[in-house]
Amino acid sequence: MNRMQRSVVDKADFKVADQCLRRFGLRMPSSKNTSPVNYPKNADYAGWLGPRDVEKYGYQGPPGMRDEAWAAQDGRRAFIIPSNIDAAYTGLGKKVVKGIKVPDGGCANEAERALNVGTPSPDGSGAAKPRDHKQMLGLMDSASEVAFKDPRLTEVDERWSMCMRGRGYSYSSPDRAENDPRWEKEIDPETRRHAVTSLEIKTAVADEDCRREINYFGVRLAVYADAQNRIIAANRDKISRLQTLMKIRYANARKILGLRPE
Structure with missing residues (x-):
């Protein structure tokens, strides 16, 4: 499912939830963003720093980038559930709101x-349950676990570390550089962002240069592609049903929004 299709599904989800909440005299928050998520879906898997614009923002990237990176996984941005709709929206706590079940x-x-109308469950046992489609994310995580054990990642980290030493920095891996505790000293509690120092920017720029020089991104993508292929081979039936589930959810979403079938 591409980013445009995921946006259509999110809009339909928003619409049905909002119609449901209206029965209680409530509404979904107007701030809920259902537009397509443009962040490159595999950027974090590949260790690509391009979207972060490190020369200006260091490792943390521009405002909102981390939320977009998270949303890119399934095309849906997180949102804060207002307290007045929490019980009716989540179904947790109160079972009756304003006299309505x-x-x-x-x-x-x-x-x-x-x-999910007409969709198969991922295990083939019957109809899909709410959020069954998110099992695809679980398979992606499984592929990540397989990839992290690949010796090629250790080898490319060592090459990266050697490149960084040549530029005057001592880190064993890009992860250590990104999460250097020196970058997190002054965090604004409201924005959850830290003040970027010249040292962080210099480090991040050197880091990005080294990643390009040793083809860090290419190696990681190859490793993840191989890991994903192994997970696919071991879960063909489940993935086939998940693909069908996604296609039907998209078709249902178009109906909900009054769009013509594709």
Whole structure:
């Protein structure tokens, strides 16, 4: 499912949840962003620093980037659930709101059920349950676990470390450089961002140069592709059902939004 299709599904989810909440005299927050997520989906897997614009922002990237990177996984941005809709939306706590019974799992699950009409469960046991589609993310995590054990990652980290030593920096891996505690000394509690120092920027620029020089991104992508292929080979039936689930959810979303079938 591409970013545009994921956005359509998110908009349909929002619409059904909002219609559900209206029964309680409530509404989804107007700040809920359902536009397509443009952040490169595999940037973090590849260790690509391009979206961070390190010459200006250091390792933390521009404002909002981390949230976009997280949303790129399934195309849906997180949002803060206002306290006034929490019980009706999540289905947790109160079972009756304003004298009206809350649907099982709240309005969030009502939206999921609308999207899942006619979809198969990933294990083939029957109809899909709310958020069954997120099992695809679990398979992606499994591929990551396989990839992290690949000796090619250790080897490319060593080459990167040697390159950085030639530029006057001592780190065993890019992860150590990104998470150097010196970068996190002054964090604004409201923005969750830290003050970027000249040292962080210089380090991040040298880091990005070294990653390019040794083809760090290419090696990591190759490793992850191999790991993903191993997970696919071991879960072909499940992945096939998940692909069908995603296609039907998208078709259902178009119906919900009054769009013509593709």
